[in-house]
Structures are given as structure tokens and as C-alpha cells.
Amino acid sequence: MKSTILAAGIISLGLMSCKQSETKVETSENPDGSVTTTTFETEKTTALDSAKINATVDKAKEKLNEAGEKIDEAAKKAGEKLEKAGDDLKEATDKGAEKVQKGADKIKDDLKK
Numbered sequence: 001m002k003s004t005i006l007a008a009g010i011i012s013l014g015l016m017s018c019k020q021s022e023t024k025v026e027t028s029e030n031p032d033g034s035v036t037t038t039t040f041e042t043e044k045t046t047a048l049d050s051a052k053i054n055a056t057v058d059k060a061k062e063k064l065n066e067a068g069e070k071i072d073e074a075a076k077k078a079g080e081k082l083e084k085a086g087d088d089l090k091e092a093t094d095k096g097a098e099k100v101q102k103g104a105d106k107i108k109d110d111l112k113k
Helices: 002-017 050-112
Strands: 019-029 035-045
Touching: none
Parallel strands: none
Antiparallel strands: 019 035
């Protein structure tokens, strides 16, 4: 685990530190016959574009928020359905208990006779 994190860190530092340089050499001849050499060096970084990465991360956050809202809505609906099912079950249990009680009362009356 530690070696994986270390390797990922080294790779990301390597990507961020890579530079590409371009060297241009211009030679020009002066009127007196001497030659002047001028060297131009330009550097370009090859690091990842942070603006694109940030935009991608923002889009991912938006999509995750939308997914989270959908999950919350689905959980709310499921909770409502479960609550209704619980109420229906209580009602059915009450009716069943009432019938059992009536049956027990009838048996008591029959046994008394």
C-alpha cells in the first residue's frame, strides 16, 4: 500500500517536472566580416493542464451531486412505501387478532354450555 502511494507520487512529480526545450541558433554576418551567433532557448512545460483537470473534476462533482439527489429521492420513496406497508401490516394484524379473539370467545362460550 505504501509503495503504491509512493510510486504514484513519484510518477506525478515526474509528469509535472518534465520540460521540453527548443534551442534556435541564428548566425548573422556583420558588415565588417565578423560572424555573430545568437542562441535562443524556449521552454515548454509538458505538465498536465490544470484548467482541464479542474473542469473535469467540477463536472464529476456535478454528476455526483445529481446522482446523490436521485438516490435520496429514491430512498425517500422507498421509505414512504415501507411505511405504508408497515401500516397495512399493522391493520391486517389487528384484524387477525380481532378474529382470533372472537374465535376464542366462541370456544369459551361453547365450553361453558
